[in-house]
Amino acid sequence: DSGVTQTPKHLITATGQRVTLRCSPRSGDLSVYWYQQSLDQGLQFLIQYYNGEERAKGNILERFSAQQFPDLHSELNLSSLELGDSALYFCASSVGRQPYYEQYFGPGTRLTVT
Amino acid sequence: DAKTTQPTSMDCAEGRAANLPCNHSTISGNEYVYWYRQIHSQGPQYIIHGLKNNETNEMASLIITEDRKSSTLILPHATLRDTAVYYCIVRLSGGGADGLTFGKGTHLIIQP
Numbered sequence: 001d002s003g004v005t006q007t008p009k010h011l012i013t014a015t016g017q018r019v020t021l022r023c024s025p026r027s028g029d030l031s032v033y034w035y036q037q038s039l040d041q042g043l044q045f046l047i048q049y050y051n052g053e054e055r056a057k058g059n060i061l062e063r064f065s066a067q068q069f070p071d072l073h074s075e076l077n078l079s080s081l082e083l084g085d086s087a088l089y090f091c092a093s094s095v096g097r098q099p100y101y102e103q104y105f106g107p108g109t110r111l112t113v114t
Numbered sequence: 115d116a117k118t119t120q121p122t123s124m125d126c127a128e129g130r131a132a133n134l135p136c137n138h139s140t141i142s143g144n145e146y147v148y149w150y151r152q153i154h155s156q157g158p159q160y161i162i163h164g165l166k167n168n169e170t171n172e173m174a175s176l177i178i179t180e181d182r183k184s185s186t187l188i189l190p191h192a193t194l195r196d197t198a199v200y201y202c203i204v205r206l207s208g209g210g211a212d213g214l215t216f217g218k219g220t221h222l223i224i225q226p
Binding site: 002004031033035042043044045046047048055056058088090092098102103104105106107108110 | 148152155156157158159160163212213214215216217218
């Protein structure tokens with residue numbers, strides 16, 4: 001158990017809809033990262049927040065957005081969903097903002113878009 | 115971040131040491147070598163990281179060559195639960211995007 005929690009575990013929704021994925025980092029961790037894992041693209045970094053502020057962006061689509069709240073939990077919002085958005089979405093946390101801090105991953109949310 | 119090359123798959127007998135190689139010939143002086151693993155559809159798990167010196171923790175040992183162009187992750191007594199995809203990642207020590215760049219990794223299969 002990494003100490004990172006994600007809800008829900010599974011989500012099934014239709015194309016065009018909007019969903020919100022939630023992540024609670026490990027106690028004391030200030031950075032939260034979001035990753036997407038699909039069969040054809042592998043694990044891809046989407047976005048990082050550090051202490052409430054956006055820190056780095058990866059391959060995140062404009063239809064996706066995230067935020068980190070004062071209690072440090074984070075939400076990833078996916079809108080205008082397409083079939084290709086079906087994937088595992090992982091959240092990770094680390095203690096600091098620098099790349100040399102190891103990241104601890106949650107169990108993931110499996111999103112299925114039908 | 116430097117590119118890494120890993121074998122696609124490897125087998126190891128249960129109870130033996132599993133040695134997973136990684137080439138990172140373009141690594142620069144301020145880049146760390148990280149190892150993560152992912153057991154089927156679970157979240158990736160941090161294993162170990164190092165800069166120059168060899169490192170050991172309760173999970174594994176990391177051996178980095180003197181020229182830092184390659185490294186080996188050693189699982190000293192592999193068990194069936196070590197079957198997973200192992201990712202070698204090289205990252206800057208500061209600046210730039212902070213997300214991990216995962217390649218295809220090595221699928222390690224522990225045989226009973």
